[in-house]
Amino acid sequence: MQVCxxxxxxxxxxxxxxxxxxxxxQGLNAQGHQTDxxxxxxxxxxxxxxxxxxxxxxxxxxxxxxxxxxxxxxLAQAGTVSxxxxxxxxxxxxxxxxxxxxxxxxxxxxxMILKLSEVITKPGEAMAIGKRLNVERNF
Numbered sequence: 163m164q165v166c167x168x169x170x171x172x173x174x175x176x177x178x179x180x181x182x183x184x185x186x187x188q189g190l191n192a193q194g195h196q197t198d199x200x201x202x203x204x205x206x207x208x209x210x211x212x213x214x215x216x217x218x219x220x221x222x223x224x225x226x227x228x229x230x231x232x233x234x235x236x237l238a239q240a241g242t243v244s245x246x247x248x249x250x251x252x253x254x255x256x257x258x259x260x261x262x263x264x265x266x267x268x269x270x271x272x273x274m275i276l277k278l279s280e281v282i283t284k285p286g287e288a289m290a291i292g293k294r295l296n297v298e299r300n301f
Contacts, residue, residue, distance in 0.1 A: 163195045163196070163213045163214060163297050163298065164195075164196050164198075164211060164212045164213050164214075165187075165190050165195050165196065165197045165198075165212060165213065165214045165215070165216065165297055166197070166198050166199075166200055166207065166209055166212040166214075166215050166216065167183045167184075167186050167187050167190075167197060167198070167199045167200065167216040167218065168183075168200045168201075168202055168207075168209075168215065168216065168217050168218070168233075168236065169182075169183040169199070169200070169201060169202065169217075169218040169219065170201075170202035170203065170217075170218070170219045170229070170230045170232050170233040170236065171203075171219070171220055171230070172220050172221065172222050172223065172230060172254075174201075174203045174204070176201065176203070176220070178220075178253065178254070179218055179219070179220050179253055179254075180199070180201065181285050182218065182251075182253055182282055182283075182284075182285055182288045183199050183216075183218055183288075184199055184285075185285035185286070185288035185289040185292065186216060186218075186251075186282075186288045186289070186291060186292040187199050187292065188289055188292060189288065189289040189290065189291060189292020189293040189294075189295070190292045190293075190295065190297070191292075192292070192293050193292075193293065193295075193297075195297060198212075202230075202232050202233050202236040203232055206239075207240065208240055208241035209237075209240040209241055209242075209243050209246065210240075210241035210242045210243075212246070213247075213297065214246070214247050214248065214249075214297040215243065215246050215247075215248040215249075215274065216248065216249045216250075216251065217233070217237075217248060217249070217250055217251070217265065217269055217274075218250075218251045218252065218253065218282075219233055219251075219252055219253075219261070219265050220252060220253050220254040220255060220261070221252070221254065221255035221256075221257070221261045223255075224254070224255055224256055225255075225256050225257070226255070226257070226261075227255070227257040227260035227261045227263075227264055228261075228264060229252075229261060229264050229265050229268065233265075233268060234268050234271075237268065237269070237272045237274075238272065243272050243273065243274055244272060244273030244274070245273060245274075245275060246273075246274050246275065247274075247275050247277050247297070248269060248274045248275065248276055248277065249276070249277060249278045249279065249280065249295065250262065250265045250266050250269055250276060250278075250279040250280075251279065251280040251281070251282045251288075252265055252280075252281055252282075253281070253282055253283055254283070258281045262279055262281060265279075266279055278295070
């Protein structure tokens, strides 16, 4: 299966979030999936060819529940994402539940089908989720 992990941190680098996204990808690769990690700020990737999409974000500030605006712009320009099965995850911030809800609303607005949502704070946790995540097609 082709899987894409897209992340959008509170700044262009998103170092901590990138580490979590890469750990998720390692867990999925251990299952035998082909996984790409994409920075929403810098990469211009079409999501049309992927079977499963994982979107990760963090709030724009510690006390905020808003996600970076670049994520909605990225999804709007990412090709056909309507009907894609996906996972939403967030990392960091004080209002994790509200931040995750905002991310899910952004994804659902584009027509994505949420199968799972997570709050992931550590790379080890992300790798474990990646190893057990079921991304197989549901026929």
